[in-house]
Amino acid sequence: MTKLNAALPASLVLVGAGRMGAAMMQGWLAMGLPAASLTILDPVPAPDLAAACADRGVRLNPPLAEIAAPDVLVLAIKPQMLDTAAPGLAPLAGPDTLILSILAGKRIADLSGRFPAAGAIVRAMPNTPAAIGRGISGVAASPAVSERQRGFAAALLGAVGQVEWLADESLIDAVTAVSGSGPAYVFLLAESLARAGEAAGLPADLALRLARATVEGSGELMRQSPDVAPATLRQNVTSPGGTTAAALSVLMADDGLDPLMRDAVAAALRRAGELSG
Ligand SMILES: NC(=O)c1ccc[n+]([C@@H]2O[C@H](COP(=O)([O-])OP(=O)(O)OC[C@H]3O[C@@H](n4cnc5c(N)ncnc54)[C@H](OP(=O)(O)O)[C@@H]3O)[C@@H](O)[C@H]2O)c1
Numbered sequence: 001m002t003k004l005n006a007a008l009p010a011s012l013v014l015v016g017a018g019r020m021g022a023a024m025m026q027g028w029l030a031m032g033l034p035a036a037s038l039t040i041l042d043p044v045p046a047p048d049l050a051a052a053c054a055d056r057g058v059r060l061n062p063p064l065a066e067i068a069a070p071d072v073l074v075l076a077i078k079p080q081m082l083d084t085a086a087p088g089l090a091p092l093a094g095p096d097t098l099i100l101s102i103l104a105g106k107r108i109a110d111l112s113g114r115f116p117a118a119g120a121i122v123r124a125m126p127n128t129p130a131a132i133g134r135g136i137s138g139v140a141a142s143p144a145v146s147e148r149q150r151g152f153a154a155a156l157l158g159a160v161g162q163v164e165w166l167a168d169e170s171l172i173d174a175v176t177a178v179s180g181s182g183p184a185y186v187f188l189l190a191e192s193l194a195r196a197g198e199a200a201g202l203p204a205d206l207a208l209r210l211a212r213a214t215v216e217g218s219g220e221l222m223r224q225s226p227d228v229a230p231a232t233l234r235q236n237v238t239s240p241g242g243t244t245a246a247a248l249s250v251l252m253a254d255d256g257l258d259p260l261m262r263d264a265v266a267a268a269l270r271r272a273g274e275l276s277g
Contacts, residue, residue: 008033009071009098009152015089016077017042017049020102023131024076025049027159029056030133039067041089069094072152073118075101075111082106086114093118098149100156102126104176105276108142108169119144122153125172125180126160135161138175140168173276177268185264190215 012033014021017040029035035057042049045060053060073093077085082103093099093115100122101111108121115121122145126137137157141150150165157163166172190211197207222233238244251257 007148007151008155009037011037011039011068011070012072012074012156013039013041013067013070013092014074014076015041015085016075016081017045018076018078019128019131020126021074021076022046022049022052023133024074024156024160025052025058027130027133028156029058031155031159033159039070064088064092067092069097071096072098072100072149072156073115074156075099075103077103079103079105082114090115090117095119098122098145098152100124100153102137104180105272107276108140112142120146120149122149123169123172124153124157125175126157127179128183130160133160136164136179137161138164138166138172138179140166140172173269173272174265176272177265181268185261186215186219 008028008031012028014025017025021040021042025038025040028038039059039062040049040053041061041064043061045053050060052058069092073089075082075089095117097115097118098120099111099115099118102124103111104125106123108123111121111123112119119142121142122139123141124137124139126135129135130137137160139153139157141153145153154163164175166175190208193211193214194204194208197210198204200207202210218233222228222230225233234248238248
C-alpha cells in the first residue's frame, strides 16, 4: 500500500448510492468527513440511505444547478447507466475536479471524453468486502492527477479497505480478475468444500457450517498473520503423511488447483478486456 497524504476533500459529490456507494459513504463519515462537505445524487435512494442522509445532515439530490464544482466527483453507478447519466453530470466537473470512478470496464480515456472539463481522473476497481470496510482496490491515475488529488483518492478508497496504486491502467483488468471477482471464488470454495463434506457422509447443514467457519477462520488467521506467507500457514497445518497432506497431494497435483485457478483468472481477464472494449 502506498502511503499518500490522506487529506480529505472539502467538497465531494457521490453519484450512485447503491451497495458500493452507500458503503463508501458510511466509510467516509466514519473516517471524519464532515457531512456538510458531501452531496449524494441517486434518483431513487433506498429508504435507509435517505434516512442516514437526513440523520447525518448529508445533502441528498439537490438540484444540479445548485451544486458547485466539487473537489471530487465519485462515480458509483452501474457502468451501463453512464451513457444516460454522464451528459447531465458533466457540467458538475470543473477544471480542479477529480473524477474518481469505480465503474467496471470504463477506461480513463472514455471518462475523460465524457467529462472534458476535468483532466484529473482516477479509476479504481474495489471489491465487495468494501461493504464491511475490508475491501481492496487496484487504482490507476491519469497523468493530470496531482499529489493532492492522489491523497483524496487514497483517503476515500482507504475508508473501505486497502489501496494498491497501479503503474499502468492496463493492469486493472488483471486486478478485476483476481480481487474484483475473487470474493466469488472464495465463496465457491466454501460451497465446494461443503458439497465434498456431504459426499463424505456429513449432513448438508453441518457440512455447510464446517466449510463456512473454516473459510472465515482461515481468512481471519491469515489477516492476523500479515508477515506470514500463505504457504507457511499451509505448511504449519500439514503434518507429513497426515490427512491434510493426503488432500493437498490432490489439490497440488499438476492438474490440481493451480492450473484451474490460472484458467479461471485468464477467463475473467479475457472477459474484462471484452467488456471494456
Ligand atoms: N459490487 C461490487 O462488487 C463492485 C466491485 C467493483 C466495482 N463495482 C462497481 O461499482 C459500481 C456500483 O456497483 P453497485 O454494486 O454498488 O451497484 P448498485 O447497487 O446498482 O448501485 C448503483 C446505484 O446508482 C444508482 N443510479 C442509477 N442511475 C443513476 C444516476 N443517473 N444518477 C445517480 N445514481 C444513479 C442506482 O439507482 P437504482 O438502483 O434506482 O437504479 C443505484 O442506487 C458499478 O459501476 C460496478 O462496476 C462494484
